[in-house]
Amino acid sequence: MRIMLFSSQRYDQESFLAGNVGHAFELNFQNARLDFDTAALAEGYPVVCAFINDDLSAPVLERLAVGGTRLIALRSAGYNHIDLIAARRLDMDVVRVPAYSPYAVAEHAVALILALSRRLHRAYNRTRDGDFSLHGLIGFDLRGKTVGVIGTGQIGTVFAQIMAGFGCRVLAFDPQPNSALLALGAEYVELDEMLAASDILSLHCPLLPATRHLIDAARLQLMKRGAMLINTSRGALVDAPALIEALKSGHLGYLGLDVYEEEAQLFFQDRSDLPLQDDVLARLLTFPNVVVTAHQAFLTQEALEAIAATTLNNVAAWSAGQPCNQVVA
Numbered sequence: 001m002r003i004m005l006f007s008s009q010r011y012d013q014e015s016f017l018a019g020n021v022g023h024a025f026e027l028n029f030q031n032a033r034l035d036f037d038t039a040a041l042a043e044g045y046p047v048v049c050a051f052i053n054d055d056l057s058a059p060v061l062e063r064l065a066v067g068g069t070r071l072i073a074l075r076s077a078g079y080n081h082i083d084l085i086a087a088r089r090l091d092m093d094v095v096r097v098p099a100y101s102p103y104a105v106a107e108h109a110v111a112l113i114l115a116l117s118r119r120l121h122r123a124y125n126r127t128r129d130g131d132f133s134l135h136g137l138i139g140f141d142l143r144g145k146t147v148g149v150i151g152t153g154q155i156g157t158v159f160a161q162i163m164a165g166f167g168c169r170v171l172a173f174d175p176q177p178n179s180a181l182l183a184l185g186a187e188y189v190e191l192d193e194m195l196a197a198s199d200i201l202s203l204h205c206p207l208l209p210a211t212r213h214l215i216d217a218a219r220l221q222l223m224k225r226g227a228m229l230i231n232t233s234r235g236a237l238v239d240a241p242a243l244i245e246a247l248k249s250g251h252l253g254y255l256g257l258d259v260y261e262e263e264a265q266l267f268f269q270d271r272s273d274l275p276l277q278d279d280v281l282a283r284l285l286t287f288p289n290v291v292v293t294a295h296q297a298f299l300t301q302e303a304l305e306a307i308a309a310t311t312l313n314n315v316a317a318w319s320a321g322q323p324c325n326q327v328v329a
Contacts, residue, residue: 001319002026003073004045006034006054009268011304012075019308023316033264036060043067047315052076052295053264058086065090071318074327075311078234080207084329094327095314099154101303106159108297109202109232112256115291116228117142122288143167148198150191150214151205151233152178159202160186171198174205195222200230207234217242226253232297235261240280247287255290258297267294 005012008029016027028045032038034054040063042048048069050056056072061083064072072082074096087094115121118139126133147163149156152174160170160181170186171194172178182188195201201223205211215229216239223229229252231238240261246252260267262278276282284290298307310325317324 001047001315002045003047003049003315004028004042005049006030006032007051015304015308019312023312036063039063042069045069047071047073049073049075049311052078052081056082058083061086061090061092065092073311073315075307078206079327088329093318095318095325096327097307097310098325100306101300102154102158104300104303105155105232105297106162108258109159109230110162112230112291113200116254116256121291145199146171146197148194148201150203152181156204157181159204160184192222195219196224198224198227200228202230203233203237205233207236212236213239220246220252225251228254230256232258235259235263244283258293259295263295
């Protein structure tokens with residue numbers, strides 16, 4: 001079975017080659033992002049393996065189908081970036097990785113919180129320049145703070161457990177309450193109540209039509225003044241331009257982002273020798289109370305191994321006509 005992997009980095013090649021030992025698939029790694037033009041590279045490949053920023057719109061799927069692709073193997077949990085209606089029309093199956101390491105993403109969210117709350121990013125840059133003063137580096141204890149968790153699936157649950165371990169009060173918002181969080185002592189509340197009460201708000205919900213720009217200008221104003229917002233889920237959950245005004249006014253005290261709505265043309269590439277063309281992201285990066293990482297929350301050895309193993313097992317099961325992690329429109 002021939003598999004074309006788009007948007008593949010060196011770490012993808014290492015993990016997939018190691019995981020392929022028991023399968024012996026023919027793997028072709030492309031650094032290029034999948035779009036209408038690059039779809040031609042997959043001609044003759046029955047399986048295309050795509051990542052979160054690949055273009056899986058109807059025109060791209062149609063071009064892949066003409067080239068013989070019958071399966072889209074997503075190496076991600078989210079599938080908001082694929083047109084499932086078009087895939088079904090083209091008789092193209094879609095599989096995903098429903099879980100790999102919830103600890104990876106949850107722990108990265110906590111890392112952003114600690115970096116911001118103790119101003120580690122500023123201290124790091126300062127000491128490298130020989131400045132060992134402490135002015136402007138006053139942080140705050142996490143113990144006793146109220147943490148709001150939007151989305152209490154596997155990742156949100158692990159995140160809540162970690163924050164409870166710090167001695168935080170945990171508030172949760174999700175249409176389907178999780179008994180594990182209730183046992184932890186978390187309180188399920190309405191969204192507006194959470195926004196008003198939380199010192200730290202962390203997003204762990206999927207991107208759906210109902211959650212797009214879930215945090216917009218109006219909801220930012222409902223947040224406690226000086227609160228912290230963390231997003232390690234999907235960029236479009238937050239209205240990025242609205243963040244700038246909230247930061248400028250001081251209403252939003254801290255911002256940690258691992259995802260960005262317009263990241264597709266930016267993240268996973270070295271663009272250090274080019275001017276940043278995204279004005280919103282460029283402005284966000286000027287604030288001293290903002291930390292942005294380039295969608296690396298998933299990037300642990302354990303997660304990479306699990307992603308490769310699950311993806312290749314999905315392809316093997318699909319090829320054998322056996323149950324796999326199929327996505328249905």
